[in-house]
Amino acid sequence: MHLDELETPALAIDLDIMDRNLHRAAAYAHDHNLRIRPHTKTHKIPELAVRQLSLGAAGITVAKVGEAEVMMKASPRDLLVFYPVLGESKLRRLSKLAHRTRVTVALDNLVAAAGLSEAAVGNQVEFGVLAELDVGMGRAGTQSPEELAALVRDIVRLPNLRFDGIAFYPGHIQKCGKEAESAMSRISALVDASVERLHAQGTAPAIVSGGSTPTLYQSHLIPMMNELRPGTYIFNDRNTMASGACGISDCAAFVLTTIVSTARPGQALIDGGSKTFSSDRSTLPGFGEVMETTGVLFSNMNEEHGYLDTRASDRSFSVGDRLRIVPNHICAAMNLHERVYGFRGGEVECVWEVEGRGKLQ
Amino acid sequence: MHLDELETPALAIDLDIMDRNLHRAAAYAHDHNLRIRPHTKTHKIPELAVRQLSLGAAGITVAKVGEAEVMMKASPRDLLVFYPVLGESKLRRLSKLAHRTRVTVALDNLVAAAGLSEAAVGNQVEFGVLAELDVGMGRAGTQSPEELAALVRDIVRLPNLRFDGIAFYPGHIQKCGKEAESAMSRISALVDASVERLHAQGTAPAIVSGGSTPTLYQSHLIPMMNELRPGTYIFNDRNTMASGACGISDCAAFVLTTIVSTARPGQALIDGGSKTFSSDRSTLPGFGEVMETTGVLFSNMNEEHGYLDTRASDRSFSVGDRLRIVPNHICAAMNLHERVYGFRGGEVECVWEVEGRGKLQ
Numbered sequence: 001m002h003l004d005e006l007e008t009p010a011l012a013i014d015l016d017i018m019d020r021n022l023h024r025a026a027a028y029a030h031d032h033n034l035r036i037r038p039h040t041k042t043h044k045i046p047e048l049a050v051r052q053l054s055l056g057a058a059g060i061t062v063a064k065v066g067e068a069e070v071m072m073k074a075s076p077r078d079l080l081v082f083y084p085v086l087g088e089s090k091l092r093r094l095s096k097l098a099h100r101t102r103v104t105v106a107l108d109n110l111v112a113a114a115g116l117s118e119a120a121v122g123n124q125v126e127f128g129v130l131a132e133l134d135v136g137m138g139r140a141g142t143q144s145p146e147e148l149a150a151l152v153r154d155i156v157r158l159p160n161l162r163f164d165g166i167a168f169y170p171g172h173i174q175k176c177g178k179e180a181e182s183a184m185s186r187i188s189a190l191v192d193a194s195v196e197r198l199h200a201q202g203t204a205p206a207i208v209s210g211g212s213t214p215t216l217y218q219s220h221l222i223p224m225m226n227e228l229r230p231g232t233y234i235f236n237d238r239n240t241m242a243s244g245a246c247g248i249s250d251c252a253a254f255v256l257t258t259i260v261s262t263a264r265p266g267q268a269l270i271d272g273g274s275k276t277f278s279s280d281r282s283t284l285p286g287f288g289e290v291m292e293t294t295g296v297l298f299s300n301m302n303e304e305h306g307y308l309d310t311r312a313s314d315r316s317f318s319v320g321d322r323l324r325i326v327p328n329h330i331c332a333a334m335n336l337h338e339r340v341y342g343f344r345g346g347e348v349e350c351v352w353e354v355e356g357r358g359k360l361q
Numbered sequence: 362m363h364l365d366e367l368e369t370p371a372l373a374i375d376l377d378i379m380d381r382n383l384h385r386a387a388a389y390a391h392d393h394n395l396r397i398r399p400h401t402k403t404h405k406i407p408e409l410a411v412r413q414l415s416l417g418a419a420g421i422t423v424a425k426v427g428e429a430e431v432m433m434k435a436s437p438r439d440l441l442v443f444y445p446v447l448g449e450s451k452l453r454r455l456s457k458l459a460h461r462t463r464v465t466v467a468l469d470n471l472v473a474a475a476g477l478s479e480a481a482v483g484n485q486v487e488f489g490v491l492a493e494l495d496v497g498m499g500r501a502g503t504q505s506p507e508e509l510a511a512l513v514r515d516i517v518r519l520p521n522l523r524f525d526g527i528a529f530y531p532g533h534i535q536k537c538g539k540e541a542e543s544a545m546s547r548i549s550a551l552v553d554a555s556v557e558r559l560h561a562q563g564t565a566p567a568i569v570s571g572g573s574t575p576t577l578y579q580s581h582l583i584p585m586m587n588e589l590r591p592g593t594y595i596f597n598d599r600n601t602m603a604s605g606a607c608g609i610s611d612c613a614a615f616v617l618t619t620i621v622s623t624a625r626p627g628q629a630l631i632d633g634g635s636k637t638f639s640s641d642r643s644t645l646p647g648f649g650e651v652m653e654t655t656g657v658l659f660s661n662m663n664e665e666h667g668y669l670d671t672r673a674s675d676r677s678f679s680v681g682d683r684l685r686i687v688p689n690h691i692c693a694a695m696n697l698h699e700r701v702y703g704f705r706g707g708e709v710e711c712v713w714e715v716e717g718r719g720k721l722q
Contacts, residue, residue, distance in 0.1 A: 007448060007450050007722040009721050009722070010722070041664065063665045083621070083632075084622065086681055087368060108622050109623070111679075112680060138628075139630065139663070139668070140621070140624060140625075140666070141622075143626075171663070260445045260447060260473070260501070261502075263469045263470060263501060263502055263504060263508075264495065264500075264502075271444075272721075274641060279639060279640045280640050302500070302532070303696075304402075307500070318472075319445075319447070319473060332635055335636055335697070336696070337719070337721065338721075358697065360371075360637055360698065
């Protein structure tokens with residue numbers, strides 16, 4: 001089946017570009033002696049986790065127990081839940097997985113650590129723990145090397161927990177290259193101070209885990225970091241483009257859409273909106289990048305309608321025309337699709353169910 | 362099972378409030394002699410469509426063929442697809458449904474009408490058509506009574522189409538009450554002019570279909586309108602609150618969340634973000650309304666993290682605390698949940714699969 005025969009809107013994946021993206025990251029990690037545990041929340045497809053593992057990934061990362069359960073199909077020998085797991089029921093589910101593979105949880109507080117330990121004892125398993133440090137994003141994570149060290153002192157006292165190391169997420173760095181260097185240098189200093197303090201108290205971290213897609217190929221600027229957890233790099237998206245870390249020819253995933261109305265002059269409506277792309281914004285204006293033509297702004301959206309402002313374009317737009325659009329945020333878009341279509345040269349080669357979509361708990 | 366036992370994040374529905382919302386709209390429609398074809402894209406649950414039909418709805422509205430297929434479980438005697446249906450494959454699926462119930466499609470262009478007619482002839486069915494008029498939202502719809510009349514002249518010449526009337530969506534009216542009156546008066550004048558022109562050319566519309574949730578209880582201000590298609594009214598949401606059309610005690614649906622980190626002073630992180638609520642904005646600041654307490658701003662979100670700015674609150678927030686949060690846009694939130702939990706008095710009474718979620722085509 002050719003892409004042109006798919007009902008729209010549909011999420012399509014250029015397998016050649018995806019393979020190139022995967023190989024490039026694997027080669028970088030290998031060259032710099034970095035472990036890679038890719039965050040599979042981007043694709044949510046076990047078969048793609050298998051590809052990442054076969055290219056040398058040390059394990060995989062997920063955000064939720066529900067995602068972890070789905071990703072067990074990829075038989076990861078190592079599974080990191082980069083999210084605190086709270087509540088008896090979820091911890092019971094996670095314990096079941098720990099009977100089958102090595103499970104690590106990232107967390108930033110003692111309540112989460114104590115709950116994890118209690119579940120581990122009760123279910124006769126061991127969990128690895130990464131203690132999270134906030135390196136400037138202002139989301140989760142202990143707020144200083146001192147707080148981090150105090151948390152780690154508590155963690156190592158808790159039964160059935162294995163202190164594996166520390167983790168951070170530099171999600172606040174939205175530009176790569178020269179512009180990222182000073183932020184990465186600040187992170188490196190903070191990480192050095194944290195490792196030093198942990199070493200001094202006899203709890204040296206084996207793993208120092210970080211990394212995001214925009215900063216992926218600058219990871220060596222944080223010398224103490226020995227593990228990467230990029231997610232988006234497998235496909236890239238408009239946010240990656242906005243960061244300067246890729247061009248549109250590196251974007252493997254797009255939404256195939258159809259124009260459904262041109263009733264309003266200077267506007268073409270497409271059959272994809274927030275239910276198809278997500279309503280995630282970007283640092284660039286608009287909700288996606290039209291691949292076929294320049295001068296079109298994806299200016300607004302409702303659930304089922306995308307508004308293309310075509311006034312600055314010299315091409316004509318007719319009802320029934322198809323357009324390929326790179327989403328701002330591919331992870332959020334993937335979560336909205338039941339299945340996606342992998343293709344080479346326009347021919348659909350595989351259809352993948354997005355098995356990890358909607359796994360909220 | 363009590364709500365407190367549910368794993369979070371979970372979307373819960375207060376059935377008493379939902380029933381009150383449904384009865385209020387049904388009574389208003391009855392009192393004003395208005396047909397009601399509720400837009401089921403809000404809930405996406407066949408059993409709730411059954412409730413709407415049992416309360417007097419003349420039929421139901423959907424946005425996509427995939428939603429229509431799901432909603433056939435509710436055995437609607439009348440089904441409106443408020444979206445142009447393009448492409449042979451989708452039209453074939455729609456034709457199948459037209460063998461089982463009365464199907465109408467809203468559209469604003471001849472390409473869509475001609476395709477619909479061709480499919481109707483080929484599949485030996487009849488489709489009703491509503492011609493769409495833009496009443497100020499600037500999305501879909503013919504741009505004037507003249508353009509509308511010209512489209513209708515084309516529609517009535519096409520075989521196997523039944524011209525049922527006209528339709529509009531006043532989605533640009535985001536405030537109800539006094540503030541909406543002048544906008545509704547402009548719409549009413551435009552509708553009057555359209556009906557007059559259609560009448561003059563011998564194509565008088567049987568149905569004049571409009572209505573949104575914010576303007577629902579002011580529908581009588583557009584006297585020619587004889588059908589309503591509200592969606593959100595069944596639950597209401599923060600956008601409905603922002604419009605002035607309801608208070609928080611009228612919001613039937615909320616997301617039950619758990620605080621997962623308080624590491625950063627003045628901030629509590631909850632386990633729901635854009636994958637749970639959608640990243641839809643509101644005219645109010647923030648991404649949702651915390652029900653338990655005032656002074657908390659849901660200031661930011663990532664996929665799995667909601668950031669609550671707690672600096673203006675005098676209550677304390679601890680890891681493990683549960684909070685109920687009304688989403689900005691309940692339709693978008695429903696689409697993200699595999700199932701939702703109906704409760705009365707805190708006890709879960711039913712679990713509904715959101716069967717229409719993710720139906721993009």
